[in-house]
Amino acid sequence: MNNILLVFLGGGLGSIARYGVSEIVKANFKTSYPLATFLSNSVSCLILALIVGVFSSKMEGYPVLKMLLVVGFCGGFSTFSTFSFETVALMRSGNLIIAFANVLISVSVCLAVIFFVTKQSS
Numbered sequence: 495m496n497n498i499l500l501v502f503l504g505g506g507l508g509s510i511a512r513y514g515v516s517e518i519v520k521a522n523f524k525t526s527y528p529l530a531t532f533l534s535n536s537v538s539c540l541i542l543a544l545i546v547g548v549f550s551s552k553m554e555g556y557p558v559l560k561m562l563l564v565v566g567f568c569g570g571f572s573t574f575s576t577f578s579f580e581t582v583a584l585m586r587s588g589n590l591i592i593a594f595a596n597v598l599i600s601v602s603v604c605l606a607v608i609f610f611v612t613k614q615s616s
Contacts, residue, residue, distance in 0.1 A: 497561050500558060500561040500562045500565075500566055501561060501562075501565050501566040501569070502566070503562060503566060504561070504562040504563060504565065504566015504567040504568075504569070504570065505565075505566045505567070505569055505570035506566075506570060507566070507567055507570065508538075508566060508567040508568060508569060508570025508571035508572075509570040509571070511534075511567075511570075511571050512534050512570065512571050512572075512573060515530050515533055515534050515537075516530040516531075516534075518530075519533065526584070526589060526592055527592055527595070527596065528576075528577070528580040528581075528584075528596060531573060531576050531577050531580055531600075532577075532596070532599065532600050532603075534571055534572060534573060535572045535573065535574075535577060535600060535604055536600075536603050536604055536607060537571070538568045538571040538572035539572070539603075539604040539607040539608050540607050540611065541563065541567070541568055541571070542564055542568045542608070543607055543608045543611035543612050544611060545559075545560065545563055545564055546564065546612065547611050547612030547613075548611065548612075577596075577600060580596070581593050581596050581597055584596060
């Protein structure tokens with residue numbers, strides 16, 4: 495199967511999942527912290543770390559799944575642009591502490607997930 499099609503399908507599914515997380519958070523939480531983006535990015539890092547780190551040897555014969563899930567799904571599910579936009583919006587609205595916390599928490603959690611999950615497979 496063509497890699498472009500795999501990325502297209504995975505990215506579409508990731509984007510739909512991202513939208514779903516956003517809608518669930520919006521319906522259930524009232525917070526000025528960008529929780530939906532944080533959750534999407536953190537879960538995307540976990541999925542990527544599991545595929546690349548933990549299940550890498552089991553997926554060696556399935557490069558199609560890596561393209562579909564890592565590049566496509568994780569690429570569509572995670573969102574650095576929204577993270578950046580929401581952080582700047584928090585800063586401009588005077589919520590500097592929340593903006594700073596967003597950067598610190600999001601980057602720390604995502605890096606920690608990748609580090610610790612992939613470390614187990616090294």
